[in-house]
Amino acid sequence: MDIVVLDGFTLNPGDLSWAELQQLGTCRIYDRTPAEKVIERAKDAEILIINKIIISEREIDQLPKLQYIGLCSTGYNVVDTEAAANKKIAVTNVPAYSTNSVAQLVFAHILNLCQHVSEHSESVKRGDWAKAPDFCYWNFPLIELDSLTLGIIGMGQIGQAVARIARQFGMKILYHDLRALSDIDKDYRSIDLDTIFRESDVVTLHCPLTPETRQLVNTKRLSLMKSSAFLINTSRGQLIDEKALAESLDRGKIAGAGLDVLATEPPGPDNPLLTAKNCYITPHIAWATRAARQRLMDVVVNNLRCFLDGKPINLVR
Ligand SMILES: NC(=O)c1ccc[n+]([C@@H]2O[C@H](COP(=O)([O-])OP(=O)(O)OC[C@H]3O[C@@H](n4cnc5c(N)ncnc54)[C@H](O)[C@@H]3O)[C@@H](O)[C@H]2O)c1
Numbered sequence: 001m002d003i004v005v006l007d008g009f010t011l012n013p014g015d016l017s018w019a020e021l022q023q024l025g026t027c028r029i030y031d032r033t034p035a036e037k038v039i040e041r042a043k044d045a046e047i048l049i050i051n052k053i054i055i056s057e058r059e060i061d062q063l064p065k066l067q068y069i070g071l072c073s074t075g076y077n078v079v080d081t082e083a084a085a086n087k088k089i090a091v092t093n094v095p096a097y098s099t100n101s102v103a104q105l106v107f108a109h110i111l112n113l114c115q116h117v118s119e120h121s122e123s124v125k126r127g128d129w130a131k132a133p134d135f136c137y138w139n140f141p142l143i144e145l146d147s148l149t150l151g152i153i154g155m156g157q158i159g160q161a162v163a164r165i166a167r168q169f170g171m172k173i174l175y176h177d178l179r180a181l182s183d184i185d186k187d188y189r190s191i192d193l194d195t196i197f198r199e200s201d202v203v204t205l206h207c208p209l210t211p212e213t214r215q216l217v218n219t220k221r222l223s224l225m226k227s228s229a230f231l232i233n234t235s236r237g238q239l240i241d242e243k244a245l246a247e248s249l250d251r252g253k254i255a256g257a258g259l260d261v262l263a264t265e266p267p268g269p270d271n272p273l274l275t276a277k278n279c280y281i282t283p284h285i286a287w288a289t290r291a292a293r294q295r296l297m298d299v300v301v302n303n304l305r306c307f308l309d310g311k312p313i314n315l316v317r
């Protein structure tokens with residue numbers, strides 16, 4: 001089998017092993033592939049492993065040997081799955097490998113907004129504590145989560161993992177989901193979107209990006225939020241009207257934001273959120289703990305092994 005990995009670097013920047021994949025065929029592994037080199041590198045591939053490379057009908061038409069596309073991600077919007085199906089090319093994804101890692105980063109952002117550990121530490125290192133008149137000082141309001149309300153939009157795998165952690169902090173849970181969820185904790189309250197924005201002290205986004213959820217956070221919804229509230233987004237950047245959020249933060253209409261995703265990644269230098277007040281941004285790292293990437297690698301290999309054995313799993317479409 002001729003296996004080509006087109007953009008392997010973010011999954012395995014060197015701390016994991018490709019050995020198990022290499023046992024399944026002849027492997028060529030590229031860290032990154034610019035769009036104009038996709039066909040040249042993949043033209044002999046029977047198996048393609050990709051993360052964020054776009055495989056549209058145009059590429060599929062020019063890859064006659066291709067039998068299988070293995071995605072190193074849960075989302076599969078980078079592949080034209082209909083064009084793949086028309087050519088009988090199997091497409092697989094990796095569900096739920098990073099749930100706990102994403103939930104953990106949600107709380108890293110929430111706790112950062114509540115206590116600013118890094119900024120206080122930097123202040124101490126600059127000598128501010130040594131010069132302080134009292135035994136303690138703080139540069140930001142300090143916030144206890146106990147009895148505050150967390151609003152979760154999208155109560156799937158990650159939303160529910162976040163809710164479980166929030167309960168341990170004594171938070172009350174509101175949620176909104178499109179599906180009727182039967183097996184959900186009876187203390188979690190299902191409610192409409194606007195009420196979530198109005199009543200929550202922290203709103204966290206865990207729904208997928210769809211035509212309905214694009215810019216779900218807009219000027220109107222931000223205006224419903226408490227001025228003390230925080231917004232967390234580890235889902236997809238396009239869920240937020242970024243200009244509206246930057247304005248809300250700069251005018252103090254909401255108190256802070258913790259974002260792991262932006263509408264364009266990497267962002268342009270003019271993205272208004274890069275300079276917005278009390279806005280903390282991590283570079284799309286929620287999925288990327290070593291444990292989650294190892295799970296991802298294991299499932300990518302197992303998906304391919306099952307396909308080669310004639311019993312495919314995790315097929316999308
Ligand atoms: N930052 C990262 O590294 C990272 C990693 C993994 C996943 N993600 C993002 O997290 C999202 C959630 O992942 P998950 O594993 O929990 O997915 P999931 O499919 O288990 O849950 C998504 C939930 O959103 C609900 N939903 C769909 N449309 C909705 C709408 N219009 N309004 C409200 N709810 C809606 C679904 O019914 C489902 O319950 C993914 O779509 C992905 O964009 C980000």
